Amino acid sequence: MEAHPWLVALEQSGLGVAMRQSLLLYPAVEILHILGFVLLVGSIVGFDLRLLGLAARLPIEPFARHAVPLAMLGFCIAAPMGFLLFATEATSIAANTAFRFKLVCIAIGLLNVAWFHLGPWRGLLQRGETSLAAKLGAAVSLLAWIGAIIGGRLIAYL
Numbered sequence: 152m153e154a155h156p157w158l159v160a161l162e163q164s165g166l167g168v169a170m171r172q173s174l175l176l177y178p179a180v181e182i183l184h185i186l187g188f189v190l191l192v193g194s195i196v197g198f199d200l201r202l203l204g205l206a207a208r209l210p211i212e213p214f215a216r217h218a219v220p221l222a223m224l225g226f227c228i229a230a231p232m233g234f235l236l237f238a239t240e241a242t243s244i245a246a247n248t249a250f251r252f253k254l255v256c257i258a259i260g261l262l263n264v265a266w267f268h269l270g271p272w273r274g275l276l277q278r279g280e281t282s283l284a285a286k287l288g289a290a291v292s293l294l295a296w297i298g299a300i301i302g303g304r305l306i307a308y309l
């Protein structure tokens with residue numbers, strides 16, 4: 152199947168060419184991509200496990216005030232760096248099953264974050280207890296973000 156014209160345009164753009172031709176740019180971007188998702192997923196996993204009952208003596212609200220900004224910073228590094236990696240071979244990576252699986256996991260992870268903060272998190276702040284919905288949100292979050300990591304790593308193998 153022919154690649155979408157915008158994928159061809161991105162791959163042949165100055166950005167795509169620079170990412171392919173520069174000796175240091177690709178590894179530098181990939182290192183930042185890894186640092187970004189380590190910060191993102193590391194913070195999220197720590198917070199989700201607390202919501203699921205681990206380290207029960209650790210107060211959830213101050214933990215969230217620490218973990219959430221770190222996760223946001225991680226996302227703001229990982230996503231643009233990922234786009235640069237994608238620009239390098241956009242036509243083939245867009246057709247890669249692992250990459251598509253990863254994007255689905257990221258979309259589920261982000262939708263779950265929005266739902267969690269609009270719903271169960273407000274309940275938790277008001278009532279001080281972790282509802283079943285909050286625990287469900289934490290479980291979906293763990294599966295989605297770990298799925299994104301699995302998909303990301305498998306890109307190179309498929």
Ligand code: HEM
Pocket residue numbers: 181184185188191192226229230231232233234235236237244257296299300301302303304305306307
């Ligand atoms: C925000 C959540 C993200 C996570 C958790 C994530 C995770 C990963 C992981 C684990 C790898 C493998 C790294 C390695 O072992 O070398 C990877 C590679 C990659 N990621 Fe991401 N990523 C994210 C976002 C993105 C986005 C938004 C894009 C593109 C639009 C992207 C594009 C890529 C590409 C193209 C590679 C392949 C690099 C290679 O194999 O050489 N990533 N990602």
